Amino acid sequence: MDTAILAESLGKTYTRRKRADGFWAGLRAYFSFESETVAAVSDLSFRIERGESVGLIGENGAGKSTTVKMLTGILVPTHGRVETLGVVPARERRKLAQSMGVVFGQKPQILWDIPARESFRLLKVMYAVPDDVFRFTYHEAVERLELGDFLDTPVRLLSLGQRMRCDLAASLLHAPAVAFLDEPTIGLDVLVKERVREHLIEMRRRFGTTIVLTTHDLKDITATCERLLVLDRGRLLYDGSREGFEQRFAVGRTLVVALEHEADAPTRRALEAELSSEEVTFVWDTPHRLRVECARSASAPRVTASVLEHLRVADLSVQGAELDAIVTRLYRSGKAAAE
Amino acid sequence: MSAVGFYWALYRTALKSVAEYRVDFAVGVVTAISMQLAALTFYWIVFTRAPALGGWSSGEVLFLFGLTAMILGFAEATLNGIWWLPWYILDGQLDRLLTYPVNSLGFVLLSRPELHSLGNFCAGAVSLGVGWSLLSPPTYALALVPLWVVSGAIIYTGILVVVGAVTFRVVGPWVSHLFAVHQLLNTSRYPISIYPRWLYLLVMYVLPFGAAVFVPADFLRGHGSLWRALVIPPLAAFGTALVAKLAWDNALRAYQSTGS
Amino acid sequence: MRALAAPTFRQSLAGFVVLAQKTAQTKLTYRLATLITLLSSGFAYCVFLLVWREVYRHDPHAGPLSREQMMAYLVMAFLVNSALIMNVETRFLQRVRMGLVTGDLLRPLSFVFFQMAQATGDVLVNALFAVPIYAAGLVFAGSALFPASLLAAVLGALSLVLAFFIAFSVSYLLVQASFVLQSGYGIFFARAALHQVFSGLTAPLVMFPQSLRRVAEWLPFRCEIETPVRLWLGHAELGDAPRLLAEQAAWGVGLFVTGELVFRAVMRHHQVQGG
Numbered sequence A: 001m002d003t004a005i006l007a008e009s010l011g012k013t014y015t016r017r018k019r020a021d022g023f024w025a026g027l028r029a030y031f032s033f034e035s036e037t038v039a040a041v042s043d044l045s046f047r048i049e050r051g052e053s054v055g056l057i058g059e060n061g062a063g064k065s066t067t068v069k070m071l072t073g074i075l076v077p078t079h080g081r082v083e084t085l086g087v088v089p090a091r092e093r094r095k096l097a098q099s100m101g102v103v104f105g106q107k108p109q110i111l112w113d114i115p116a117r118e119s120f121r122l123l124k125v126m127y128a129v130p131d132d133v134f135r136f137t138y139h140e141a142v143e144r145l146e147l148g149d150f151l152d153t154p155v156r157l158l159s160l161g162q163r164m165r166c167d168l169a170a171s172l173l174h175a176p177a178v179a180f181l182d183e184p185t186i187g188l189d190v191l192v193k194e195r196v197r198e199h200l201i202e203m204r205r206r207f208g209t210t211i212v213l214t215t216h217d218l219k220d221i222t223a224t225c226e227r228l229l230v231l232d233r234g235r236l237l238y239d240g241s242r243e244g245f246e247q248r249f250a251v252g253r254t255l256v257v258a259l260e261h262e263a264d265a266p267t268r269r270a271l272e273a274e275l276s277s278e279e280v281t282f283v284w285d286t287p288h289r290l291r292v293e294c295a296r297s298a299s300a301p302r303v304t305a306s307v308l309e310h311l312r313v314a315d316l317s318v319q320g321a322e323l324d325a326i327v328t329r330l331y332r333s334g335k336a337a338a339e
Numbered sequence B: 001m002s003a004v005g006f007y008w009a010l011y012r013t014a015l016k017s018v019a020e021y022r023v024d025f026a027v028g029v030v031t032a033i034s035m036q037l038a039a040l041t042f043y044w045i046v047f048t049r050a051p052a053l054g055g056w057s058s059g060e061v062l063f064l065f066g067l068t069a070m071i072l073g074f075a076e077a078t079l080n081g082i083w084w085l086p087w088y089i090l091d092g093q094l095d096r097l098l099t100y101p102v103n104s105l106g107f108v109l110l111s112r113p114e115l116h117s118l119g120n121f122c123a124g125a126v127s128l129g130v131g132w133s134l135l136s137p138p139t140y141a142l143a144l145v146p147l148w149v150v151s152g153a154i155i156y157t158g159i160l161v162v163v164g165a166v167t168f169r170v171v172g173p174w175v176s177h178l179f180a181v182h183q184l185l186n187t188s189r190y191p192i193s194i195y196p197r198w199l200y201l202l203v204m205y206v207l208p209f210g211a212a213v214f215v216p217a218d219f220l221r222g223h224g225s226l227w228r229a230l231v232i233p234p235l236a237a238f239g240t241a242l243v244a245k246l247a248w249d250n251a252l253r254a255y256q257s258t259g260s
Numbered sequence C: 001m002r003a004l005a006a007p008t009f010r011q012s013l014a015g016f017v018v019l020a021q022k023t024a025q026t027k028l029t030y031r032l033a034t035l036i037t038l039l040s041s042g043f044a045y046c047v048f049l050l051v052w053r054e055v056y057r058h059d060p061h062a063g064p065l066s067r068e069q070m071m072a073y074l075v076m077a078f079l080v081n082s083a084l085i086m087n088v089e090t091r092f093l094q095r096v097r098m099g100l101v102t103g104d105l106l107r108p109l110s111f112v113f114f115q116m117a118q119a120t121g122d123v124l125v126n127a128l129f130a131v132p133i134y135a136a137g138l139v140f141a142g143s144a145l146f147p148a149s150l151l152a153a154v155l156g157a158l159s160l161v162l163a164f165f166i167a168f169s170v171s172y173l174l175v176q177a178s179f180v181l182q183s184g185y186g187i188f189f190a191r192a193a194l195h196q197v198f199s200g201l202t203a204p205l206v207m208f209p210q211s212l213r214r215v216a217e218w219l220p221f222r223c224e225i226e227t228p229v230r231l232w233l234g235h236a237e238l239g240d241a242p243r244l245l246a247e248q249a250a251w252g253v254g255l256f257v258t259g260e261l262v263f264r265a266v267m268r269h270h271q272v273q274g275g
Helices: A023-029 A064-072 A093-097 A116-127 A131-144 A160-171 A190-207 A218-224 A242-249 A265-274 A300-310 A323-338 B002-019 B022-049 B058-078 B080-091 B093-097 B104-110 B117-135 B139-168 B176-189 B197-206 B209-220 B226-254 C009-029 C031-058 C067-083 C088-097 C101-105 C111-145 C150-181 C185-198 C210-217 C222-233 C238-273
Strands: A003-017 A035-049 A053-057 A079-084 A100-104 A178-182 A210-214 A227-232 A235-241 A252-259 A280-286 A289-295 A313-319
Touching: A003 A064, A003 A210, A035 A064, A035 A079, A035 A210, A035 A227, A035 A235, A053 A064, A053 A218, A064 A079, A064 A100, A064 A178, A064 A210, A100 A160, A100 B093, A116 A131, A116 A160, A116 B002, A131 A160, A131 A190, A160 A178, A160 A190, A178 A190, A190 A210, A190 A218, A210 A218, A218 A323, A227 A242, A227 A323, A235 A242, A242 A323, A252 A300, A265 A280, A265 A300, A289 A300, A300 A313, B002 B022, B002 B104, B022 B058, B022 B117, B022 C031, B022 C185, B022 C210, B058 B080, B058 B117, B058 B139, B058 B176, B058 B209, B080 B093, B080 B104, B080 B139, B093 B104, B104 B139, B104 B226, B139 B176, B139 B209, B139 B226, B176 B197, B176 B209, B176 C031, B197 B209, B209 B226, C009 C031, C009 C111, C031 C067, C031 C111, C067 C111, C067 C150, C067 C222, C088 C111, C088 C150, C088 C185, C111 C150, C111 C238, C150 C185, C150 C222, C150 C238, C185 C210, C222 C238
Parallel strands: A053 A210, A053 A227, A100 A178, A178 A210
Antiparallel strands: A003 A035, A003 A079, A227 A235, A252 A289, A252 A313, A280 A289
16 A cells, blocks of 8 residues: 655644734834743654545644644654655645645635635636546535535525535545645534545545544544544554554443442342443432442443343443544543643 | 646636635735825825926826836736735645756746736826826827836746745745845836935846836937837846846855755 | 722722733734834834935925924824824724624723723823934934923923824724624724824824815814924924913814714614624
8 A cells, every 4th residue: 555644753833923812012012032842742653554544532732733734744743754745745736735635624715705616616627627627526415414405605605504615625625646635624514524434435435535524523533434543632642443442442331330229229229230250330319220430341241231230220331442532532532630 | 838838827726716716806906006096195185296307207107107017017917926924824825846858937926916917007197098198198109008017027926036035035924035125116106306326226137127217218208218218127127037047046045045 | 788889980980991001912922013013114204204304405494393393293293103102993994803892891990091091001102102203313413302391391281182183083983883883894994094194193284285284274184293293303382382381182072972872872872782
């Protein structure tokens, strides 16, 4: 396989001017130009092969956007080396752009007083998209993302969700070899999100597009990515398969049980005794609700079987094995460690 | 060839997008004309007090005024986008633009034609016409006016770009540094002979705006050769464009984006 | 339950001071922008100075004023003009665009008071910049920029305060007009054009051609620049001073009251429309 993206000890430091509050401080700051440096990303190394689909996750301020901007050539790195599709992005930005598609969630387009249809037409000229590719990318996008109803409305009058769908279609119009999608599902309702994910999967299948996806909705990643890059305060915390991540960071699951009627004390004691060999904690929330918190070593099937045997169960679910829960816990512990 | 096609398509689309605001367009044109008229009143005041200004007749000064206004109008109608750069950066639109396979400077410049430019251009054309009729230069020289206007517009825009490149380092929702360049236009409305040496050098060589206005004017007054009027303005335009391109590329390298 | 009470005078005054201070602060944040604007408009203004210098070089008796008087007048006119640059209109347009005006109307401070407090903040910062320019002017022009006498200085200062009041009232009235017409851009530029011609920014009215001068005398704009400068430099006869000041006061009050009346009409209209 070819390498699509290569990063070697990549870093980016920003310089910021110090600002002062208050009238007199403002007056004093008038004659000074103090500045401070902030490291947004440091020592990032990874390699993404062509055709891979990678989820880039991390909290706000973890350095996701900065990383994407360096990979796309918008920002020049302060340290290290980056290559996308075999070129140094900032140096050969236009050459790279021809084979690259980018979505920035929430960032408006420059020509937003014109209808989306005209934007698409302009982009077709800009990328010199061949008619047959355009036929596929454009018409399929219009259909799958349901753009037809508002193609002739000026972009500024569209809702965020509509604009986002147009943006996504626009960025994939030229069937790019690599697509960077920064929050492509932000502000979309569940059904439309599903459509967006379908579209991404279809693009990948058809054109072998390499995808780098940053998102806060981890379901996007579950649906479309098999590999994860997790950033934490500018550093790479994890790089590997999604399953590996789940195994490594999942600390346990919680069995949530809804009871038909309240369990009496002897029943409770019997259940707790039976599972005393497992690493579990019982939380009797309300008369009709029980949570069993299982550590990683505990066997979920055994716990479940015992619960079903001892109690009259109305409903039962296992939580905490999902990516969402793991990542949330990870952020929280990361924050705790930092403090 | 396809690049030219793209910029043409971009410009047409941008024009269509500003034409959405019809009332603003009409108001803008009237406003621009009234601002030009206000500036012309000063000529009126001055020429009731003096028959000529630094050896220039009123017709010659009107020509200066007209050519300057036409240059401004033409630049605003075509290469005006630099005025939007601060907002492009603050909104993150520039980030998106940098992911397009086109020249970012060209895109920015062509993306926002100004509504009131027509007013400036027309006011300029009328003044130039009146000045011309008072001077009665050879008719064939009329063919050179477009050359002077385009050269001047490129120089003016070039200076705006060089100064506007500062925006990449100091980001804020203000354009006063661009407005400063705009103020510079006031210098080419009056005879160059009344300026002190340093201002003369500044306007003719450092910010060679004067080259596109005074050199043609000299030719029309019979003081300079046709050759100079034909060569110097485009040459100055080429030089300024080159410097502007370097300044832009350099500033892009220092670009920090908006952080988020 | 506490009875509803209108804000006390002290409360209003405190609000005024805070707002003015806040505006000045914001303006200082964009210090570089303010400085560049000032320097560049000074540069552009130099051209007018050079034009008049040339006119007088050619003919020392080109007008009723001497060359020195003319130069002193122009420098002072520029100073007064820069000191009175207020962002009343632009700020208003900006707030309309951001949809914040409704909030401004709901403050316990009256709308006009609110606008005037901000304008005061602007002028304070302007003054901060004007002082060094005046000092630099003194180095070049020497005593020509001094007030003609102590009385002239007092009259000039008084006139300047009235000029601020007029300039503010014009802006305030235009803000109301933009409310009515739903568009500000054109109105504000038209004012700028009229101001440039008729305020005496580029020449005092005595230098105007007769017909232009007659028009200028019927407009308020000359009270913003020409009147204070003439009083300060002693170009106006002392006997004329009361009349000039009275004219200024009349224009100021008239425009202010008109603005306030239009504002009330606009508000009533708003309430009827339910907007």
